Amino acid sequence: MNMLRRSLAVPRYGVLSLILCGLPAFGQFIPNRSFIPNRYTVILEDPPVSGRFITLEAMRSAPAVAYRQQIESKQAEVVKAIQSRNIRVTGTESTLLNAIFVTATPDRLADLQSIPGVLGVRPMRRFKSALNKAVQLMNAPAAWNLVGGQSNAGKGMKIAILDSGIDQTHPAFQDSSLTVPAGFPKCTTGHPEDCAYTNNKVIVARSYIRDLAMGYVTDPKNPAPYSVPDDYSPRDRFGHGTATASAAAANTNTGAVTFTGMAPKAFLGNYKIAGSPGVNDGPDDQVMIQALTDAIADGMDVVSLSYGFNALSGALDTGAVCGNPAGVPCDDVAYAYEKAAEAGMIIVVAAGNSGDDSYNAGAQYPNFDSISSPANAPSVIGVGASTNSHVMTPGVSVNAANAPSSLKGIVAELSDATFAPSQIGANSAPLVDVTTLGNDGYACTALPAYSLIGSYALIERGPTSAPCTFASKASNAQLAGAIGVIFYMADSSAPISPGGLSFTGPGVMISNSDGLALKSYIDANPGQVVTIDLAGVETDLNAYVQANGLSPAGPNQVASYSSFGPTPDGAIKPDLVAVGGFDPTIAFSSGMYLASQNYDPTLNGSLETLYSVSRYVAADGTSFATPLVAGAAALVKQAHPGYTAAQVKSALVNSAAQSVTTDDVGDPVDVEWLGAGVLNAGTAAAATVTAEPSTISLGFVKSGVLPVNKPITITNKGTASVTLAAAVAPITTAKGATVAVDKPSITLAAGAATTLTVTLSGTVPAAGEYSGAVTLTATGVSLRLPYMFIVGDGVAFNANPISLFAFGTPGSDGGTLFIQVTDQFGAPVVGSPVSFSISPRGSLTLESVSGEPACSPSSSPTSTTCNTDNYGVAYVEAILGSAVGSPTITVRAAGISFQGGATILPAPQINASNGVSDAATFLTPVAPGSYIAIYGSNLVDTGELTNASGDLETTAILPLSLDFVNVSFDVPSAGISVPGYLYFVSPGQINLQIPWELQGQSSAQVKVIVDEGLFGNVVTVPLAAYAPGFFPGANGVAAYNATQGNIVTASTPVHAGDVVELYANGLGPVNNQPASGSPAPSSPLATTTTQPVVTIGGQQAQVSFSGLTPGLPALYQINITVPSGVAAGTPAITVAIGGTTSKASTIPLK
Secondary structure, three states: HHHHOOOOHHHHHHHHOOOOOOOOOOOOOOOOOOEEEEEEOOEEEOOHHHHHHOOOOHHHHHHHHHHHHHHHHHHHHHHHHHHOOEEEOEEEEEEOOEEEEEEEOHHHHHHHHOOEEEEEEEEEEEOOOOHHOOOOOOOOHHHHHHHOHHHHHHOOEEEEEEEEOOOOOOHOOOHHHHOOOOOOOOEOOOOOOHHHOOOOOOOEEOOOOOHHHHHOOOOOOOOOOOOOOOOOOOOOOOHHHHHHHHHHHHOOOOOOEEEEOOOOOOEEEEEOOOOOOOOOOOOOOHHHHHHHHHHHOOOOEEEOOOEEEEEEOOOOOOOHOOOOOOOOOOOOOHHHHHHHHOOOOOOEEOOOOOOHHHOOOOOOOOOOOOOEOOOOOOOOOOOOOOOOOEEEEEEEEEHHHHHHHHOOEEEOOOOEEEEOOOOOOEEEEEEEHHHHOOOOOOOOOOOOOOOOOOOEEEEEEOOOOOOOOOOHHHHHHHHHOOOOOEEEEOOOOOOOOOOOOOOOOOOEEEEEHHHHHHHHHHHHHHEEEEEEEEEEHHHHHHHHHHOOOOOOOOOOOOOOOOOOOOOOOOOOOOOOEEEEEEOOOOOOOOOOOEEEOOOOOOOOOOOOOOOOOOOOEEEEEEEHHHHHHHHHHHHHHHHHOOOOOOHHHHHOOOOOEOOOEEEEOEEEEOOOHHHEEEEHHHHHHOOOOOEEOEEEEEEOOOOOOOOEEEEEEEEEOOOOOOEEEEEEEOOOOOOEEEEOOOOEEEHHHOEEEEEEEEEEEEEEOOOOEEEEEEEEEEOOEEEEEEEEEEEOOOOOOOEEEEOOEEOOOOOOOOEEEEEEEEEEOOOOOOOOEEEEEEEEEOOOEEOOOOOOEEEEEEEEEOOOEEOOOOOOEEEEEEOOOOOOEOOOEEEEEEOEEEEEEEEEOOEHHHHOOOOOEOOOOOOOOOOOOOEEEEEEEEOOHHHOOOOOOOOOOOOOOOOOOOOOEEEEEEHHOOOOOEEEEEEEOOOEEEEEEEOOOHHHOOOOEEEEEEEEOOOOOOOOEEEOOOOOEEOOEEOEOEEEEEOOOOOOOOOOOEOOOOEEEEEEEOOOOEEEOOOOOOOOOOEEEEOOOOOOOOEHHHHHHHEEEEEEEEEOOOOOOEEEEEEOOOOOOEEEEEEEEEEEOOOOOEOOOO
């Protein structure tokens, strides 16, 4: 059986009829619509539980339970009324909002609004994802010392990670010293199997992906037309959640470097709100709120959220200010998060990565007023990003444990290749020295066909006499099948960055001495697997900046991508900043070393993945600054169990260090950029005096509004009396206006509290942004409360094109386009005209958006002008034209032109006749677990293809999305909705594995989904337990002669007595069944539950093995001994199993 345990390249690359030569695709950005079509939140009249019972304890009281029952009873009546109108209800919420979530077409909104008890209806949005050195910079060791040292840091605290899941098997989350607390683990309601994704550190595993998958479904009895099935488990298939969880609470673990999370002994809760890349990329309003509600009910101490959506209104604004009926929140998610924070939940949210969005679009920097929702909620802790003191740079390592240490962590220089499948982590493959292929080592000429299949090529720079380009070398390697290139220098000069490569896969340059050493080793030890790790070497940031001429960038600066304040209603955000890595707009190398996943390399709609074969990546973003602050919040609560959420926030915010004074392009920064300062976990954990609120937002100041008074509650949480000196320290002085405190000092006994009033008085100063701090100081005590107010000038200065791309099928609603206009200080400009023009004329129609300022004209196939609303945002609806195409939309705002557009694609269509068949026999029925082929038209957006003829998946695990194509299988009568696992996509054909979950069903409804939103027609395919057949090969069946060691062809026929491997399909159930899309195991083997009968020329062959080929997904293999007595030639061969016999094929026999 040893032959079964080797990795066969033959079936993946040469035998199966479904295989075509291809590479992973990296196509265009998917223009996901910001507002989700047909998804709405229905707000009801009565206040939610949090509106009547304002603390977490009160919300759990008997009166609160009774009130909840009262709300839910009324909700049931409204649900009944909604359903009587044939509108689908997808969920309800009563704790933080009194709301019902529905799927309905826009023409039904007035009907929904008319139902008694309904206050208003709001569209749902699609939210998007926004440490060894990091914890040192944030002074974690000092905080650890206050709670008993690193071995006790975070102990007993529970941090909820609302993200893409957590890989609980990662070394970062293994801690045998922890004991699961009573009442845990807690798992997805109704799905106890999800508890398999917990351990003694990850104590919650909840997945909300079923809600996302059914979000578009309008008829619950017939989900097939609009279902988007996914991996419903808590598994992290993106890596973002695993990364954020490691920043918050990883135990000490080692990849390229050793690192520890901020609160290493804290428990983690996995609240999976984002699905698989390319399927259900981001959460919607419903799951954002439901996950938070569950975290509260589960008794989590801290919530960490690194997803958001551009804040387009004030977090607590309601009613007419945003075009809503009275009492309806303008932003239901921010409103819900605020209510939870006010009730006592510590919530930490990423401010967003939009600080340079306007500049990247051709407008001004910085992009003020770019905070994400729900980070804009006043009581949550909104976190921006600062730079780390190191970056992680590329390294090359031989994987073998006994390889010389000098061949591990070899310093490398990046090329401009498209790194894949991991973009920011590690990729591995066997390394081949091209001189062993008969080449001179420079690869300036063609290499033997298929000689580098699945391998990396080692190539020398040069030759000196007649050098060829790096592009030529890489091209020759790729044409031979290489999936990566390691260049080495021809002399002792420092490695350079190879450029001009049109290569998909990792490509780096190493020194001559390292290259020769590597060459010597792999020549002597063929087949060595080598890892190219973009995060393989730790490099000091100052040294990196100096070497690459990147000054003034450096450590401890505000990252220019970090979203800046103010909020749309003029409040201070972010509250503070923390290390978020480096800045990818300045250099490719990233600054945060994090845990990640090695399961699924698929890209999301933003062409991103955190996949890495090493299970570690380097990344940047406020996404990763946020969990550092969440971990610090857990340390503060551990040190001070009696602190309220507001007091924990004060400890973090008002102790912030003042060491960050510029951004990474050298601009001076103040409160508008970074809030209170940069996280200092040590001083936060030591804080004994708190202030509520912790920031003093004086808002947008206009004539006639002064004075403005802000009462601040100051509490002495210490054990001794304290006298605090109060003062105001302005950063910018406002002529004619004064910020003052009502008393110069405060004396507080232990446990006492008082009110300090901060007043802005005088006359309104000239237009500008004015900020500073109110300081409270005593021996051993220092608090800084940042304040800010802005006087706008009303002149449009900057514009941020948040969403300028429409998408859909001909004649459909392509979505809402919107752009934000601010003055030079960050104040929204109200009533500013924004023009939208279409080319070619008539390719789509622009219309006014209900509830927003009307456009003029209100509907136009050529151009229209729309004024900005109270938050400086102009909206227009794009109705797509009847023709397929890519029209452009030119937008002009604040005197700046922007280019938007529309993608109008035909819906994918499966052929009505023979559109789905077995991939080997091209017949129906098909058997679950086998390969099938789908035939039709427009089955992929051709803009996503790398190869015009089609793209092939080359990873071990089949993805749910390939080139942003998904395939769904629905059996409504059985409650089954599952995804297909893709192998090949092209405009006219898709090859995939039909999921094992369909076993026992007689038929399934199948459709193709393109670009996360184009739904194809639904066809019904018959299913059977067995549908045997052989895959065709070059001359008959696809087979490998294990006795002779070759592929079976007419020129290499089989002989009687030969042991031959036959590759088949549809052989039915197996023992040790792998998960759908996953490779078959090698120990124990996945054997068919029924032994097949194989005949050649009418004679039965001896079967020694029947099952799935080890290491490959879904490929059946039958090992036979060729019987004697069969006449030479091409005798017929059949396989029978489970009462079904295959159609006859042939096999060459001599």
